[in-house]
Amino acid sequence: MTEHIEVFPDRAAMLERAFALTLEALQAAIDTNGRATIALAGGSTPKPLYEKLATVNLPWEKLFVFWGDERYVPIDDPNSNAGMAKAAWLDRVEIPESNIFITPTDGNDPTADADRFDATVREFFQLEGDALPVFDVVLLGMGDDGHTASLFPHTDALDVSDRCATLGEKSGEPRLTLTFPVIKSAANIMLTIAGANKQNALAAIFAETCDDRQYPSRRLRSASGELWWLLDADAAIDSAQIADA
Numbered sequence: 083m084t085e086h087i088e089v090f091p092d093r094a095a096m097l098e099r100a101f102a103l104t105l106e107a108l109q110a111a112i113d114t115n116g117r118a119t120i121a122l123a124g125g126s127t128p129k130p131l132y133e134k135l136a137t138v139n140l141p142w143e144k145l146f147v148f149w150g151d152e153r154y155v156p157i158d159d160p161n162s163n164a165g166m167a168k169a170a171w172l173d174r175v176e177i178p179e180s181n182i183f184i185t186p187t188d189g190n191d192p193t194a195d196a197d198r199f200d201a202t203v204r205e206f207f208q209l210e211g212d213a214l215p216v217f218d219v220v221l222l223g224m225g226d227d228g229h230t231a232s233l234f235p236h237t238d239a240l241d242v243s244d245r246c247a248t249l250g251e252k253s254g255e256p257r258l259t260l261t262f263p264v265i266k267s268a269a270n271i272m273l274t275i276a277g278a279n280k281q282n283a284l285a286a287i288f289a290e291t292c293d294d295r296q297y298p299s300r301r302l303r304s305a306s307g308e309l310w311w312l313l314d315a316d317a318a319i320d321s322a323q324i325a326d327a
């Protein structure tokens with residue numbers, strides 16, 4: 083694993099770098115493998131990144147889109163991660179609907195829908211046994227509590243290792259999420275983290291020792307591919323506080 087920590091003067095510059103890195107990784111995957119797979123982040127930070135991706139001219143039929151996590155709401159709910167990314171990007175480019183794997187939240191049964199999410203990932207990557215998928219790109223954010231995707235502190239989802247996707251929860255609210263083994267097996271993991279409210283969690287995550295159940299994003303530091311921490315100046319911590327992974 084190679085860990086990259088890059089700090090930018092502001093959110094726009096951070097997202098510009100995330101855009102360039104994402105585009106480079108997707109194009110490289112298409113050139114090498116004939117296709118590219120990406121799992122998208124939710125939350126508010128990545129929306130301008132998705133809007134920029136809507137302006138490029140990729141061979142969209144070779145891109146396959148998943149989400150790293152989803153709130154358990156209908157796609158037309160303002161809190162839907164899929165709804166946000168479709169409006170900002172996917173509905174604005176010629177990507178085949180069959181290339182977009184919306185996380186299922188329409189079954190009125192979070193556990194069953196988590197199973198559907200897991201089965202979709204396994205089927206797409208044609209996984210057998212305990213093999214893991216390798217997404218070309220996994221985009222992530224991080225909450226001020228150190229969660230990433232919907233892997234929240236001290237929740238059971240943190241320890242699920244025999245599935246690609248599982249049921250998570252945020253203060254009792256159901257969430258669907260990729261599991262840590264899947265996220266950590268990606269070729270490129272890119273986090274975009276902005277705002278002073280993220281500093282404390284980042285300081286804990288980059289410290290010599292860290293309780294990774296309290297700050298789950300710490301677990302990303304043992305990922306197998308390229309790990310990119312893209313931070314704005316408000317979120318960044320002093321470089322002296324960064325212990326080697």
Ligand code: 6PG
Pocket residue numbers: 123124125126127128151152153163222223224225229230231232
């Ligand atoms: C979600 C996200 C979540 C998000 C972080 C950061 O569904 O909310 O997947 O993990 O990335 O909470 O959110 P912001 O980018 O809005 O700070």
